[in-house]
Amino acid sequence: MIEMFDVWKTxxxxxxxxxxxxxxxxxxxxxxxxxxxxxxxxxxIKLMYREEKPSKGQIFLGGFNVSxxxxxxxxxxxxxxxxxxxxxxxxxxxxxxxxxAFAMEVIESNxxxxxxxxxxxxxxxxxxxxxxxxxxxxxxGEQQRVALARALVNSPGIIIADEPTxxxxxxxxxxxxxxxxxINQRGTTxxxxxxxxxxxxTMRKRVIAIEAGQIARDEQRGEYGYED
Amino acid sequence: MKIRTLGRHVREGVKNLGRNGxxxxxxxxxxxxxxxxxxxxxILAMNVNYFAQSxxxxxxxxxxxxxxxxxxxxxxxEQDVRALDKVQSVEFISKEEGLKQFKESMxxxxxxxxxxxxxxxLPDAFVVKTKLPQDTPIxxxxxxxxxxxxxxxxxxxxxxxxxxxxxxxxxxxxxxxIGLGFTAMFLIANTIKLTIVARRREIEIMKLVxxxxxxxxxxxxxxGLLMGxxxxxxxxxxxxxxxxxxxxxxxxxxxxxxxxxxxxLFPLVNQVALALLxxxxxxxxxxSLVSVRRFLRV
Numbered sequence: 001m002i003e004m005f006d007v008w009k010t011x012x013x014x015x016x017x018x019x020x021x022x023x024x025x026x027x028x029x030x031x032x033x034x035x036x037x038x039x040x041x042x043x044x045i046k047l048m049y050r051e052e053k054p055s056k057g058q059i060f061l062g063g064f065n066v067s068x069x070x071x072x073x074x075x076x077x078x079x080x081x082x083x084x085x086x087x088x089x090x091x092x093x094x095x096x097x098x099x100x101a102f103a104m105e106v107i108e109s110n111x112x113x114x115x116x117x118x119x120x121x122x123x124x125x126x127x128x129x130x131x132x133x134x135x136x137x138x139x140x141g142e143q144q145r146v147a148l149a150r151a152l153v154n155s156p157g158i159i160i161a162d163e164p165t166x167x168x169x170x171x172x173x174x175x176x177x178x179x180x181x182x183i184n185q186r187g188t189t190x191x192x193x194x195x196x197x198x199x200x201x202t203m204r205k206r207v208i209a210i211e212a213g214q215i216a217r218d219e220q221r222g223e224y225g226y227e228d
Numbered sequence: 229m230k231i232r233t234l235g236r237h238v239r240e241g242v243k244n245l246g247r248n249g250x251x252x253x254x255x256x257x258x259x260x261x262x263x264x265x266x267x268x269x270x271i272l273a274m275n276v277n278y279f280a281q282s283x284x285x286x287x288x289x290x291x292x293x294x295x296x297x298x299x300x301x302x303x304x305x306e307q308d309v310r311a312l313d314k315v316q317s318v319e320f321i322s323k324e325e326g327l328k329q330f331k332e333s334m335x336x337x338x339x340x341x342x343x344x345x346x347x348x349x350l351p352d353a354f355v356v357k358t359k360l361p362q363d364t365p366i367x368x369x370x371x372x373x374x375x376x377x378x379x380x381x382x383x384x385x386x387x388x389x390x391x392x393x394x395x396x397x398x399x400x401x402x403x404x405x406i407g408l409g410f411t412a413m414f415l416i417a418n419t420i421k422l423t424i425v426a427r428r429r430e431i432e433i434m435k436l437v438x439x440x441x442x443x444x445x446x447x448x449x450x451x452g453l454l455m456g457x458x459x460x461x462x463x464x465x466x467x468x469x470x471x472x473x474x475x476x477x478x479x480x481x482x483x484x485x486x487x488x489x490x491x492x493l494f495p496l497v498n499q500v501a502l503a504l505l506x507x508x509x510x511x512x513x514x515x516s517l518v519s520v521r522r523f524l525r526v
Contacts, residue, residue, distance in 0.1 A: 089432070091429070091433065154437070
């Protein structure tokens with residue numbers, strides 16, 4: 001599903017974020033990406049959905065060579081990926097329903113299919129009853145569920161999450177994590193960068209640790225492994 | 229692009245105008261203000277040009293024929309002059325006609341010249357007009373060398389100065405209009421940029437969920453077009469009404485009628501309206517597309 005071969009990333013200011021990363025993530029896997037701040041986790045994530053381009057090396061994702069594609073092919077790649085962020089990135093002027101429907105409109109889906117599909121996904125994240133509310137009328141956990149619904153609505157094969165529980169309290173974090181687990185069990189590949197030690201240690205999934213731009217550990221049923 | 233999608237873009241563009249009410253208002257005001265000034269200069273320049281043209285068109289060459297030139301030679305001369313590239317019209321004025329015109333120009337004192345008809349001292353003459361008034365001196369020189377010509381007169385010296393003056397006025401006018409056009413463009417592009425900066429998050433999310441660049445651009449395109457056209461409509465109405473009253477005021481005063489020969493309301497207003505609409509639409513679209521481009525590189 002996702003493969004990286006000798007991937008390097010050096011930013012224009014000279015910072016080397018990744019130094020020769022090799023990784024292979026299979027379809028249907030659930031992977032945590034851990035590591036100290038500034039070790040390259042975010043860069044690792046951004047390379048996957050092509051927000052950043054590698055300076056060297058190859059990245060394959062769902063049949064695309066992400067490191068080689070042309071500018072105008074980026075939308076096609078992004079449509080096969082759902083992305084979730086720490087700060088939710090919802091549009092404050094749109095309702096919950098509209099925020100999710102937006103992702104379908106933007107890729108020119110058939111309007112007749114939009115409503116039933118959006119209500120479906122809102123049902124999955126248990127927010128059907130709040131469809132008409134605005135994001136700022138919701139709690140943080142609810143907002144993250146809306147963002148997750150938006151990431152899921154176009155049925156991507158991969159969900160990429162960058163610190164999705166970073167702004168949430170422990171209890172809400174667990175709710176979100178259970179949703180990711182559920183999505184993964186339905187066959188979607190999940191790659192999640194996180195600092196949440198408790199969750200990583202309890203869930204016991206594959207853990208990839210990135211330190212100083214390199215893969216320091218890659219364990220099945222791994223642990224967080226850092227003191228906070 | 230599907231028709232359905234086009235409909236969506238137009239709806240979004242219109243909705244965005246309302247959603248960013250104050251920003252849209254600021255952009256439209258900027259367009260209105262600059263296009264108004266541009267329109268005033270345009271009308272001014274067109275009238276100055278019109279005035280210059282009417283002055284230039286009064287320039288003509290009077291060719292006086294040698295005495296005793298035969299009718300055949302006269303006709304041959306007329307044909308030769310007509311054959312010149314730059315000549316537009318040739319009119320024959322017989323000595324009798326010439327005297328009549330002269331007496332008319334003397335007004336009340338015309339009686340002093342009564343009786344001249346018998347021994348008419350005036351020569352037969354031709355009035356030659358060139359296609360381009362600026363070519364008058366060249367044509368005059370060509371005619372001067374021809375046979376049977378006694379003398380000719382086109383206001384040598386004065387005419388050259390007149391053309392230099394009208395050219396300067398025209399160039400200054402064009403320069404002013406180009407300068408104002410650029411100022412308007414940058415002003416509008418800047419205002420639109422502000423409205424887009426306020427929406428960079430929206431663009432960012434659109435890109436992340438896989439919208440194509442053109443899908444993102446279209447609503448901005450529509451929005452810019454609407455802003456430009458709306459911004460142009462207001463100055464068009466103001467200028468049209470203003471010019472109507474200006475003409476009205478001039479018509480009611482005899483001195484002013486003599487002093488200012490202005491272009492009639494139509495087609496001037498149509499031309500200015502068309503120009504302002506085109507400029508408004510162009511800078512609206514251009515401004516929004518240039519500004520959105522910066523945010524498409526996510």
